[in-house]
Amino acid sequence: MKRSDTKKMEQILCIYCGNHRSPSEEHVVQKSLGGNLITNLVCKDCNTGFSTIDQRLAESSIFSLARVGNALPESFPAYLGGDNLRVSPEGRWEDVRITNRMKVEILPQIRLEKEPEPVPPRIAFAGSDPDEMRVLISLVDKKIGNGAINKVFIKVGDPIKSKDPRIVLHRHKDLYIRAASQAEGEEFIAVLTRVWSQIYTQVQGSQLKVEPAPPGVVAVEVQVCPDENHRAIAKIAYNLLAVCKGAEYVLQPEFTPLREYIRGNEIVHEPLQGSEDVTVDTRFVQSFPYGPSAFMPSDGHTVVLGYSHPTVFALVTLYSNFTYLVKMADLDLPEFQIEVFEFSIDRTTSRRLDLREVYQRRTTPDIQIR
Template identity: 35%
Template sequence: MTTPAPATITCIYCRQVREPTREHVLPRSLGGDLVALILCKDCNSGRLSRLDQALAERSFVAFSRIAATPKDAFDVQLGGEHFVQEGKSGLVLEVALINGVSASMLPQVHVAVVGETNHVAIVTADVSSLDRLHAFVTKKIESGQLRAMHVKLGPEAAGPTARLVMHRERDGFIRAQTDADARNAIEVLEKDWASAYKHHVALITAGNQQAEVQSIPQPSVRVNLEIRPDDVNRAVAKIAFNVLAARVSPEFALSPEFDELRKYVLGEDIRHRSDLGQDEVAVDLRFVTQLPHDTAPLVPTEEHAVTISYVHPSLFAWVTLYRTDNFVVRFGDISLSENVLAVHEFSSVRTGNAALDVAETIQRMTAQVEHHGK
């Protein structure tokens, strides 16, 4: 018999009594499939909404994510903007970095100015992408929305040609180096899109390989990715705190000793040093420490694991993501009657999660020590 969900809960972050939401204890974007009623909708869709994305798409963990997630699991993508130069045409193309660190061509239309002549180049990975691009651009033109599309200027790595890029099914943008280039590309597409598309299709029908850019073997990709360390660390702290609430109890997570961590995760109390050096990045390091890449996990795992440990007077969590990315999270000081060791392991492809018992934990840790001792 399924227990009905409560109408209200006390949210472990804002501590308000509100309607609950199904929170993925470990973000679903990282493969998590364990849900718990520990957050309110306001926190989950408001102040905390961007943290999971920062960790999954705009962090060093994001590189592990796209490398470790197989194509038959679910689609993943690195955040930011990425470019590769195609050898035959010389065009700098927009690509997405996806599962297996492979470059996926985004459907795009380039407008290159040679002298006083505009040349339109349509670039797609396959005919299906071409059909979707055609429908997208045609609709934008016919509805008069082409001029309202978001314009991105630069970076220099994007190359000199202005282009329209379709990066979602119903969304796209104009890329150019200057406003004048963007306006010219829009005017050219409004005037010449139909004829350029027909010419492109005719070349494909005739078997002209110049009509399409095929997959680029082992491309050299320019990665343009903004990382926000505070958001990344807050996301890791949120994972640890979620596991504490789900594994121990929501009531324990509501202890006042964790109020400082709570405010930090919510973004209410972010502190930066005033004496930063010229090459230092402002980041609040009071609660989260990222360990060197490829540090051995505290409890050996091939996927994700969170280990909660209490040694008087402090409660900590060791968070391991994709085996190679390790963080230590300090919850705070609290007085407990005994030491604590609790481990929860998560799949990275949504195939399960499990609490490890003490025997399994000790066995894994002992095997790791013996392996390194050989």
């Protein structure tokens, strides 16, 4: 459905809150994963509430590396979440981002380089993009000018990797300060504020030095949140079921536990068995062993909607090798048509597959996948 058509629609029955409200475009498979199939069955308030779990599914999940590694540079920007750091040729730690096809880019940063005494520390710049460096300088100048620099978040990190305090431009044009302690971060702010007018005068009209990140070891720290990842996967199955069956179908009382789970209102954890265990609500989503889907071979994402009395279920496969079973509801149905959908990873295609093609893919060796 086109964006202009969405604006013409006055109200829809939201498949999450059950209220009649203005629609919001919701991707069945998250846009950040390359999905392009859009449904208009979700209201804006509910859709906005899913942004965090969608982002973490894309950037902080067990397949985030596969997402970044498979993303073509011309498709859309893909980033790995978490803290990503590398050592510069001079032996200093720098904040970097990992993007399409595992490309490493130095984030724009201004750092206080500490030297062995009696050499005084100095202010230095680092980054891979001159335009982003200008944005960083402009934002720092604005925040120092209006007194908001003290409100920039201080990210306390490893003492070695955070030895040189630095202020960094994140990709959403927000700033953070990395330092070995809160006190060092505050001290860096004071130093930067004190010398900023001199620095700002020097960089105006000058050619800022930028450099690509040479090959080397990158330290990656990604915090995976299984509950949020599983909720986002369950949302894929629920969204597609709503597309196939309609809003009234998925708003049946039998789907209420799943719906509330996706919304984050009812998360159930079993008691921990050991100190190394991680609590995960497995009532609705369970992962299969890593490897190609046994049911639907594909080089993208696939979702299979099925029914095995009494359970309506889905098999969600992401990036060809990560498959999840989603148990959606128990219903007494006389029949249920199996639905199989395939989604690209670059926002180009999505289509329903007929069962004959599914059979051919499963039985024909070395079949070429389109």
